[in-house]
Amino acid sequence: MSISAPRYVVxxxxxxxxxxxxxxxxxxxFFRHAEWGxxxxxxxxxxxxxxxxxTTVLFASLAGSVALDAFATVFASPLWPFLILIVTTAAxxxxxxxxxxxxxxxxYRARPVHLVDYLAAKTVACGSWLVIAxxxxxxxxxxxxxxxxxxxxxxxxxxxxxxxxxxxxxxxFFTGLALAxxxxxxxxxxxxxxxxxxxxxxxxxxxxxxxxxxNPYVPYGSPIEDLHRVAIGAFQVSGTSGTSPAASxxxxxxxGIALWAFAGWRLTRLEVIxx
Amino acid sequence: xxxxxxAESVTKRYGEVLGLNGFTAxxxxxxxxxxxxxxxxxSTLFRLLVGQLRADAGSLTVLGHPAWGPGEYRRRIxxxxxxxxxxxxxxxxxxVTILLRVDGLPKADARRQAARAVETVGLTEARHRRLxxxxxxxxxxxKLAQSIAHDPELILLDEPLNGVDPVGRAAVTSLLRELxxxxxxxxxxxxxxxxxxxxTDQIVMIANGRAxxxxxxxxxxxxxxAHPHVIDLEGPDPRALARALGSMDHVVSIEFPxxxxxxxxxxxxxxxxxxxxxxxxxxxxxxxxxxSSDDNLDAVFRYLSEGGR
Numbered sequence: 001m002s003i004s005a006p007r008y009v010v011x012x013x014x015x016x017x018x019x020x021x022x023x024x025x026x027x028x029x030f031f032r033h034a035e036w037g038x039x040x041x042x043x044x045x046x047x048x049x050x051x052x053x054x055t056t057v058l059f060a061s062l063a064g065s066v067a068l069d070a071f072a073t074v075f076a077s078p079l080w081p082f083l084i085l086i087v088t089t090a091a092x093x094x095x096x097x098x099x100x101x102x103x104x105x106x107x108y109r110a111r112p113v114h115l116v117d118y119l120a121a122k123t124v125a126c127g128s129w130l131v132i133a134x135x136x137x138x139x140x141x142x143x144x145x146x147x148x149x150x151x152x153x154x155x156x157x158x159x160x161x162x163x164x165x166x167x168x169x170x171x172x173f174f175t176g177l178a179l180a181x182x183x184x185x186x187x188x189x190x191x192x193x194x195x196x197x198x199x200x201x202x203x204x205x206x207x208x209x210x211x212x213x214x215n216p217y218v219p220y221g222s223p224i225e226d227l228h229r230v231a232i233g234a235f236q237v238s239g240t241s242g243t244s245p246a247a248s249x250x251x252x253x254x255x256g257i258a259l260w261a262f263a264g265w266r267l268t269r270l271e272v273i274x275x
Numbered sequence: 276x277x278x279x280x281x282a283e284s285v286t287k288r289y290g291e292v293l294g295l296n297g298f299t300a301x302x303x304x305x306x307x308x309x310x311x312x313x314x315x316x317x318s319t320l321f322r323l324l325v326g327q328l329r330a331d332a333g334s335l336t337v338l339g340h341p342a343w344g345p346g347e348y349r350r351r352i353x354x355x356x357x358x359x360x361x362x363x364x365x366x367x368x369x370x371v372t373i374l375l376r377v378d379g380l381p382k383a384d385a386r387r388q389a390a391r392a393v394e395t396v397g398l399t400e401a402r403h404r405r406l407x408x409x410x411x412x413x414x415x416x417x418k419l420a421q422s423i424a425h426d427p428e429l430i431l432l433d434e435p436l437n438g439v440d441p442v443g444r445a446a447v448t449s450l451l452r453e454l455x456x457x458x459x460x461x462x463x464x465x466x467x468x469x470x471x472x473x474x475t476d477q478i479v480m481i482a483n484g485r486a487x488x489x490x491x492x493x494x495x496x497x498x499x500x501a502h503p504h505v506i507d508l509e510g511p512d513p514r515a516l517a518r519a520l521g522s523m524d525h526v527v528s529i530e531f532p533x534x535x536x537x538x539x540x541x542x543x544x545x546x547x548x549x550x551x552x553x554x555x556x557x558x559x560x561x562x563x564x565x566x567s568s569d570d571n572l573d574a575v576f577r578y579l580s581e582g583g584r
Binding site: 102 | 362421
């Protein structure tokens with residue numbers, strides 16, 4: 001018979017799953033962009049959307065009838081896409097470029113993190129800001145008008161759904177755009193300039209070409225124009241002509257997903273860093 | 276598995292440039308120094324080991340796993356890159372905590388282990404300061420902290436002593452010895468050879484993307500016995516001294532690099548040092564100084580990288 005001393009072993013710390021690791025990257029990225037540029041743009045988006053919507057709905061209410069299109073005032077001005085562009089640039093331009101530029105990408109890759117999880121985390125962080133900026137203001141405006149009694153519950157719900165649909169499409173497209181352009185460089189500034197430059201040049205160029213050629217398909221190439229058409233469709237604005245809202249929604253969603261996939265492909269190629 | 280890391284004919288190209296060129300080496304348990312000049316391929320090898328790069332040819336295994344592709348085994352590896360991948364707006368402790376969470380540690384455990392790792396590298400007082408305020412040496416130590424915080428089995432350190440002050444250097448060296456004593460394997464790269472020499476006599480020498488020598492220092496010393504060993508002497512009459520020393524059959528060349536100076540190359544340095552006092556006395560020569568640039572690993576490296584094996 002033999003007696004041996006018991007062995008006491010400290011059990012290893014149980015590890016969290018992929019979702020938890022993804023969130024660790026996402027929340028760092030999200031809060032990193034809670035800086036003045038992003039917050040200012042988001043604040044403007046809320047102020048402009050709520051003020052414009054509540055004022056228009058108030059006047060419509062005073063005139064005796066409030067229709068769904070009264071909630072679409074904010075989309076009539078270029079301010080809304082401009083604010084979304086600022087949020088995209090502030091929260092999205094550096095989301096991949098900074099990690100590549102400062103080498104943090106190397107540290108992430110050295111850990112048990114799948115590339116798709118890494119990209120998903122960045123998507124969640126950047127997309128959250130865009131959802132906050134593009135969906136949130138409309139919902140607040142609807143809540144305020146309903147609370148003040150300017151719009152009945154059914155109409156308010158319909159308007160809320162229209163804001164969610166338009167805002168989500170904007171978030172999908174601009175998140176994809178930010179990730180794709182951010183994956184092409186190691187400087188957030190370059191990515192930011194590219195985001196602004198591309199969207200504005202498509203808008204201005206598209207308007208010029210459409211005016212010169214009269215081609216009805218040209219406006220589909222401008223994300224701002226597509227968003228405008230989607231809002232017109234969602235809020236049932238009458239008396240307008242132009243591209244089909246459904247087709248514009250398809251273009252935005254398709255382009256957003258394609259750009260996201262492009263960013264993922266770029267990440268798989270991102271292996272060369274000069275020694 | 277005989278080695279912690281096994282590389283067989285690993286080639287990595289960056290377009291036209293070869294990062295690694297048929298690199299073959301086995302890294303044994305314990306501390307191994309990866310020694311080579313800048314641009315030799317050390318960082319490329321590390322990036323291949325952590326799966327950031329994919330080899331174009333050859334096979335590379337780390338802890339028995341292929342180096343490329345995702346894998347949970349990566350949490351058994353700690354990596355300290357040469358560059359400073361730091362988020363300037365974070366505090367030191369936040370930086371390590373985030374990376375531990377990415378490793379899969381729950382938030383509370385990540386915080387606790389991060390605090391411990393930061394303390395291990397002597398940054399406790401600076402742990403709540405933003406990284407933007409850290410000196411180069413502090414950043415280097417923080418990188419080391421994140422590489423050991425999750426208690427890995429294998430630690431890959433790319434130029435870990437670069438930019439660290441003498442006190443920090445001693446602390447890091449001592450930490451690496453502790454890690455080795457606790458059964459961890461460490462691979463550290465350096466182009467400053469004496470640093471490696473002080474930590475381990477187990478080295479892999481790399482130049483132009485190839486392993487030009489590997490094994491313990493003594494074995495590598497044996498390798499260079501076939502190469503001429505350089506000895507510098509100073510005296511008032513170097514030409515007379517040259518005549519006296521040139522009679523030894525193992526002296527292969529003699530030069531006069533400057534006034535009062537003599538440089539010779541010998542294939543048998545031990546015989547030379549043994550015979551020198553006798554010759555000096557018999558030939559009535561005066562020798563003011565004898566210096567060998569071959570006394571450290573630097574010379575070994577120079578021989579092997581310039582002359583090849």
